Amino acid sequence: MKDTLIIFDTTLRDGEQSPGASMTQDEKVRIAKALERMKVDVIEAGFAAASNGDFAAVRAVAQCITESVVCSLARANAADITKAAEAIAPAPRKRIHTFIATSPIHMEKKLRMHPDQVVQAAVGAVKLARTFTDDVEFSCEDAGRSEPDFLCRIIEAAIDAGARTINIPDTVGYTLPHMFGELIRSLIERIPNAHKAVFSVHCHNDLGLAVANSLAAALNGARQIECTINGLGERAGNAALEEIVMAIRTRADVFPFDTRIDTTQIVPTSRLVSGITGFPVQPNKAIVGANAFAHESGIHQDGVLKHRQTYEIMRAEDVGWSANRLVLGKHSGRAAFRARLEELGYTFKSDAELAEAFARFKDLADKKHEIFDEDLQALVSETQHAQAHERVQLLELEAMSKTGVRPVARVALLVDGQRCEAQAQGDGPVDAVFAAIENIVKTGAKLLLFSVNNITTGTDAQGEVTVRLAREGRTVNGQGADTDIVIASAKAYVNAVNRLSAASVLRAHPQFESAGP
Numbered sequence: 176m177k178d179t180l181i182i183f184d185t186t187l188r189d190g191e192q193s194p195g196a197s198m199t200q201d202e203k204v205r206i207a208k209a210l211e212r213m214k215v216d217v218i219e220a221g222f223a224a225a226s227n228g229d230f231a232a233v234r235a236v237a238q239c240i241t242e243s244v245v246c247s248l249a250r251a252n253a254a255d256i257t258k259a260a261e262a263i264a265p266a267p268r269k270r271i272h273t274f275i276a277t278s279p280i281h282m283e284k285k286l287r288m289h290p291d292q293v294v295q296a297a298v299g300a301v302k303l304a305r306t307f308t309d310d311v312e313f314s315c316e317d318a319g320r321s322e323p324d325f326l327c328r329i330i331e332a333a334i335d336a337g338a339r340t341i342n343i344p345d346t347v348g349y350t351l352p353h354m355f356g357e358l359i360r361s362l363i364e365r366i367p368n369a370h371k372a373v374f375s376v377h378c379h380n381d382l383g384l385a386v387a388n389s390l391a392a393a394l395n396g397a398r399q400i401e402c403t404i405n406g407l408g409e410r411a412g413n414a415a416l417e418e419i420v421m422a423i424r425t426r427a428d429v430f431p432f433d434t435r436i437d438t439t440q441i442v443p444t445s446r447l448v449s450g451i452t453g454f455p456v457q458p459n460k461a462i463v464g465a466n467a468f469a470h471e472s473g474i475h476q477d478g479v480l481k482h483r484q485t486y487e488i489m490r491a492e493d494v495g496w497s498a499n500r501l502v503l504g505k506h507s508g509r510a511a512f513r514a515r516l517e518e519l520g521y522t523f524k525s526d527a528e529l530a531e532a533f534a535r536f537k538d539l540a541d542k543k544h545e546i547f548d549e550d551l552q553a554l555v556s557e558t559q560h561a562q563a564h565e566r567v568q569l570l571e572l573e574a575m576s577k578t579g580v581r582p583v584a585r586v587a588l589l590v591d592g593q594r595c596e597a598q599a600q601g602d603g604p605v606d607a608v609f610a611a612i613e614n615i616v617k618t619g620a621k622l623l624l625f626s627v628n629n630i631t632t633g634t635d636a637q638g639e640v641t642v643r644l645a646r647e648g649r650t651v652n653g654q655g656a657d658t659d660i661v662i663a664s665a666k667a668y669v670n671a672v673n674r675l676s677a678a679s680v681l682r683a684h685p686q687f688e689s690a691g692p
């Protein structure tokens with residue numbers, strides 16, 4: 176039977192300390208619920224004494240979370256601890272996390288306290304916190320740069336005072352994995368009452384080592400890891416929860432412990448956090464980046480098609496992606512090319528036909544970064560593609576934006592030779608235009624991407640809009656250019672609708688067939 180490693184998520188506290196990542200109370204509650212769904216053991220909901228807003232947010236989280244432990248951070252002083260206790264009071268399972276810095280530089284230059292005073296403050300804080308809850312965590316801030324002898328002294332005192340979790344933060348991301356592992360091992364060995372507490376780590380990513388340091392610590396006896404979704408956190412961030420959890424799950428042969436995390440909730444939670452904070456996830460980010468399960472090279476694609484594990488150590492579905500993705504580009508080979516076209520309903524009568532289409536595909540891929548479904552369809556069936564382009568045309572467009580009034584747009588389209596008109600409101604003029612077009616063509620497609628680029632300079636620049644639509648597993652891009660961005664957007668949407676039509680998707684949809692005046 177393996178040990179359980181406690182996952183302590185601090186996205187709402189240390190994560191929010193990322194400059195620009197502030198979250199509203201409602202947003203924190205939504206994230207807390209997602210963390211609970213993921214079966215995070217402890218949710219650090221904030222720093223209650225920081226402001227009235229932080230207090231209210233911690234309290235709101237404490238009111239709605241029942242399974243996970245809800246925690247508030249507090250400095251080692253009575254005012255912070257009392258606030259923390261008040262904020263977490265409604266939670267059925269609650270923790271106070273109190274901390275004080277233990278490194279020479281922090282004690283002397285920041286706290287301006289003698290080490291004896293620091294020990295005294297820590298003991299007083301833990302004792303006071305214990306009057307509110309049995310679940311008290313004590314952190315030695317900047318432990319990574321603290322003297323081990325002093326750490327042993329203050330931790331022993333904190334445990335005697337009632338701390339049940341001892342957290343060793345590498346506050347400035349200074350340690351290296353072998354050193355940090357060794358520090359944890361020696362603290363547990365040297366502190367006489369260490370067995371009365373769970374040892375925890377909290378690593379920052381200033382040198383990109385937060386996850387490696389956390390895992391090294393766990394291999395040396397730590398049984399709680401503090402981490403954040405997408406590695407959010409002060410400066411370069413904290414250890415990324417998704418990386419910690421998936422390293423432990425994937426290398427179960429190495430780690431003598433596991434977590435309770437429901438890994439299928441990882442990607443949805445990552446998306447939620449990224450959407451709320453506005454911090455995009457880099458495409459090549461482990462586990463949750465858009466490319467984490469995407470394969471572009473032909474040799475890799477051929478391998479994955481033959482046997483997924485040739486190039487994948489995890490299943491995309493296990494972390495919440497719908498599936499892995501073969502990206503067609505200039506590095507792709509025949510196997511992936513043929514597989515995607517077969518998925519789109521095309522078959523090749525002979526190897527020669529495949530070879531000819533593949534040669535055209537490679538020429539195109541030299542000019543274009545990524546090849547989308549409509550490009551493939553155009554390659555194998557240019558006639559059909561050309562005809563499809565004429566099915567829907569933009570005839571007229573009128574969009575109105577006015578302060579205080581919801582934007583409205585009216586469009587007239589020519590659909591298979593018939594004039595159709597519709598109008599709609601939207602969050603902005605472009606949204607209204609798309610809604611009006613949809614009122615006519617009724618594709619029901621999902622808008623995956625909307626981007627605007629200048630293709631000339633100056634205020635009279637041509638704007639080029641790209642719209643990416645997805646429907647029934649097919650993805651198409653549409654482009655439109657105009658000096659008026661709203662018109663360029665309408666053109667791009669219509670272009671994408673035509674490409675969906677070329678993908679034979681719309682033919683199956685009576686609304687589109689019958690679209691008329």
Ligand SMILES: CC(=O)SCCNC(=O)CCNC(=O)[C@H](O)C(C)(C)COP(=O)(O)OP(=O)(O)OC[C@H]1O[C@@H](n2cnc3c(N)ncnc32)[C@H](O)[C@@H]1OP(=O)(O)O
Nearest residue numbers: 222224225226250251252274275276285286287316346409
């Ligand atoms: C490593 C970490 O992530 S630590 C957590 C970081 N999070 C935050 O700072 C949360 C947001 N902070 C805040 O809103 C404010 O800083 C507050 C409300 C906490 C304090 O505000 P202020 O009272 O104005 O103090 P200020 O921020 O200027 O300075 C911090 C004070 O706390 C003291 N302090 C710092 N850490 C601790 C501690 N763990 N225990 C006790 N005192 C501490 C400092 O020495 C300083 O004291 P001083 O004013 O006597 O010199």
Ligand SMILES: CC(C)C(=O)C(=O)O
Nearest residue numbers: 274314316317344346
């Ligand atoms: C308050 C502590 C745990 C912290 O965030 C750090 O030291 O980085």
Ligand SMILES: [Mg+2]
Nearest residue numbers: 189346377409
């Ligand atoms: Mg921190």
